[in-house]
Amino acid sequence: DNDNTAIRYEFIAPMSEFVAELTLMELLDKNILAKINQKIKDRKKQLHQPEKLYVQNDIIQTANSFFIPKFENEQHWSEQKKQIISFDYFQRAFPYLQKAKDGKGFLIRVGRHSGAESMTLDNHRKIFIPQMKKSAEGKLLTKKEKYVYSPFTYWLASNVNSVKSAEFIGWFFCEFIDNSEYQEAVKGFELEIKKQHQKLNEVKELIVKKDQELLQAKQEAERKRAIEKAEKVRKEKEEAERLASLSPFERFLEDIKQENIPFETALFNKLKNGDVDEKYRCQALSYLKSYLIENHRWKETTKAKKPEKDKDYQRTIKIIEMLKECN
Secondary structure, eight states: OOTTOOOOOOOOOTTOOOOOOOOOOOOSOHHHHHHHHHHHHHHHHHHOOOHHHHHHHHHHHHHHHHHHHHHHHHHHHHHTOTTTBOTTHHHHHHHHHHHHHTTSOEEEEOSTTSOGGGTSOTTSOOEEOTTOOBOTTSOBOOTGGGEESSOSOOOEEOSSSOGGGBEEOSEEEEOOOOHHHHHHHHHHHHHHHHHHHHHHHHHHHHHHHHHHHHHHHHHHHHHHHHHHHHHHHHHHHHHHHHHHHSOHHHHHHHHHHTSSSOHHHHHHHHHHTTOSOHHHHHHHHHHHHHHHHHTTOOOSOOOOSSGGGOHHHHHHHHHHHHHGGGO
């Protein structure tokens, strides 16, 4: 494994909103539960308010008394590391911090890499650091000595490869809403989920349609290849049958036609150089004469000022001379 390999995590996007229900369970210690219930009743008598509001206030005060100092400590640390934290991170966070301080909600921190300080109680914190091997003096540490009271690491997140865009992770601002707001929010989320499901179904239908089109295109391409292959086989068979039906002289002419130079030039050169079997020579000369006449290349006379440069004329004269040998 390469220790330098970057590990990427997926995070909830900033400014995301969630709606949840908070259920308070009875404490195991009945004496403590009794004291809390008595406290709620006393406050209810004093201010004539529903007891649930006091539970909310207690939660807000308790959570903020623990988490606000943690958040402010990170803010203080970030001020010393100006080249690391995104410049607008605390600008975006400040309104929520102020609402928490005003008792309108509370900060909490959740999730992986949110830091041991946010997950453990003050004055009872012992963080185990297995990576620590030796003390500052170089002494090997025992397992018990690897417990510390404050972390050595801040975990940050960034969606680009730049430390200047880093942000702290895991922070949420929570506020209580009444049942009507809750139901309205739930309906909004259900509507959004319905829209997302509809979009997902549309995407699925589009994928199915594209897959069908690709399958049809593949089948059509295979069909065309099969037709082309069958046509090629048919033509090869016809060509083989045609060649098999040729006379020896016709096969001789067919071989000349397969050469990479014009047929009349190739045949004329073979005749002129004596490369034609004597039994085909006269027949080949007659065939070449007919071929040239048909293609308007037979010239027994010329109007050229330099007859020696008129190729058709010179070739015709030479063929006439060679034909005389066949009489």
